[in-house]
Amino acid sequence: MKDIRPEQERISVVINTYNAERLLSRVLQTVSDFDEVVVCDMESTDRTVEIAQRHGCRVVTFAKGSHKSAEPARTFAIQSAVNPWVLVVDADELVTPELRDYLYALVRRADAPRGLYVARSNLFMHRRMRSSWPDYQLRFFVREGTVWPPYVHTFPIVEGRIGYTPRRNRRLALMHLADDSMQTIVRKTNQYTDNEVQKHPNRYGLFDLWWRPKWRFFRYYWLKGGFRDGKEGYISAKCDAYYQFVAVSKCFEQHKNENMETSSGIASETLD
Numbered sequence: 017m018k019d020i021r022p023e024q025e026r027i028s029v030v031i032n033t034y035n036a037e038r039l040l041s042r043v044l045q046t047v048s049d050f051d052e053v054v055v056c057d058m059e060s061t062d063r064t065v066e067i068a069q070r071h072g073c074r075v076v077t078f079a080k081g082s083h084k085s086a087e088p089a090r091t092f093a094i095q096s097a098v099n100p101w102v103l104v105v106d107a108d109e110l111v112t113p114e115l116r117d118y119l120y121a122l123v124r125r126a127d128a129p130r131g132l133y134v135a136r137s138n139l140f141m142h143r144r145m146r147s148s149w150p151d152y153q154l155r156f157f158v159r160e161g162t163v164w165p166p167y168v169h170t171f172p173i174v175e176g177r178i179g180y181t182p183r184r185n186r187r188l189a190l191m192h193l194a195d196d197s198m199q200t201i202v203r204k205t206n207q208y209t210d211n212e213v214q215k216h217p218n219r220y221g222l223f224d225l226w227w228r229p230k231w232r233f234f235r236y237y238w239l240k241g242g243f244r245d246g247k248e249g250y251i252s253a254k255c256d257a258y259y260q261f262v263a264v265s266k267c268f269e270q271h272k273n274e275n276m277e278t279s280s281g282i283a284s285e286t287l288d
Contacts, residue, residue: 028097032086036107056093090164114187130176131157147242167215233257
């Protein structure tokens with residue numbers, strides 16, 4: 017099948033990795049029928065590259081440096097693909113056969129959108145969460161002209177019309193395998209909110225410190241139906257609110273530090 021598809025209907029799968037050996041083999045099995053699989057590795061120290069090569073993937077390397085998320089490497093990974101269409105898959109997500117067939121049918125249409133939000137089904141505390149469904153992610157798009165901002169929790173910038181996979185069909189979804197422990201969630205919160213400071217420097221004030229965590233809890237628990245997921249839903253909503261509190265606090269702290277440095281610099285110039 018890979019060799020006989022017209023070039024304009026070929027799809028590359030792009031996976032960003034860093035020490036992803038635990039689930040990678042299982043993920044790669046679900047994308048083996050696509051025209052190309054590119055693994056963009058950020059200098060893993062485990063068996064990630066070996067596993068990718070064993071599955072016949074093309075491996076490219078992006079220097080990890082001080083990066084704490086995959087986003088800085090996204091555009092490089094996307095442009096490393098050779099086919100006109102790209103599906104971005106995380107190293108802990110499975111692609112269903114139904115989703116694969118849907119995407120290939122989509123690119124054969126003359127009116128196909130230039131980008132597609134794909135639903136994702138999430139786990140939390142061993143429970144498949146109803147409240148986070150459909151957790152749309154902009155993961156399928158034309159390669160040419162698409163760029164991904166280098167900040168955590170951002171979506172790619174796609175030139176043209178954007179569509180969505182059907183909300184009611186759960187088979188057309190990325191199956192998210194990550195089921196982080198509370199310890200991991202706290203660690204990731206600290207890690208990812210550092211990047212939020214880079215994304216939103218000096219944006220937040222005292223009102224945001226009070227309002228944003230409350231709004232995020234209300235939005236997740238009541239508007240999105242977190243209460244339907246029992247204790248797990250309540251804890252997840254609290255985690256979302258906690259993330260916002262830490263992110264805004266770090267932005268506030270950064271702004272204050274910059275003001276103090278500016279004041280100190282002015283004072284030094286005056287003394288001179």
